[in-house]
Amino acid sequence: MSEDRRSRPAPLYSQIDVSGPFAPPPAPTPGGVAGEMTRLLREMLAAQDRQNEILEELVNQLGATQRQRANELGQWKQANPRLAKDCRKAAEALSKVQTEYLANITQEINESFESLIDGEFMLNEFVDRFGPRLAHLNGLLQVLSQLSSAAAPAGAPNAS
Numbered sequence: 001m002s003e004d005r006r007s008r009p010a011p012l013y014s015q016i017d018v019s020g021p022f023a024p025p026p027a028p029t030p031g032g033v034a035g036e037m038t039r040l041l042r043e044m045l046a047a048q049d050r051q052n053e054i055l056e057e058l059v060n061q062l063g064a065t066q067r068q069r070a071n072e073l074g075q076w077k078q079a080n081p082r083l084a085k086d087c088r089k090a091a092e093a094l095s096k097v098q099t100e101y102l103a104n105i106t107q108e109i110n111e112s113f114e115s116l117i118d119g120e121f122m123l124n125e126f127v128d129r130f131g132p133r134l135a136h137l138n139g140l141l142q143v144l145s146q147l148s149s150a151a152a153p154a155g156a157p158n159a160s
Contacts, residue, residue, distance in 0.1 A: 073146060088148035094141050101137060105130050 077084040108126070115122045 076147070084148050087144045091141060091144035091148050094137070094144060098137055098141055101134065105134070 108130070109116065112122065112126070116126055117123075
């Protein structure tokens, strides 16, 4: 029986009986159309309300996570005020290093622009040489910046 189903192709078109007398569909009553439109609009409004509720829940969840993280960073900064200040100094120094590194990268790009466009090997070599270092430098700078500029939790005295 399963072989019989596989061997028969599925019909592409459905059959319509056109032999019967033609009768136009009944004209919709004005109240019926208005009622149908009202029902559809109410369904759309209910769906939109649900979507808004879900978005509010998402915003609340993300906000709670960010508040918790800020609170943890603030507590860490209060517990380690000297280290937080050292992180600020290190972030400022590393920012200068990053600026110099970016200047070197842009100089390299400007000098070898033609070969970077024409040769995939040269582009891959450039990305391999500068990409990982830049990514790690950015990561370090981000961590130091976050640890040095965390706001104190609400109601706590500022330990700066």
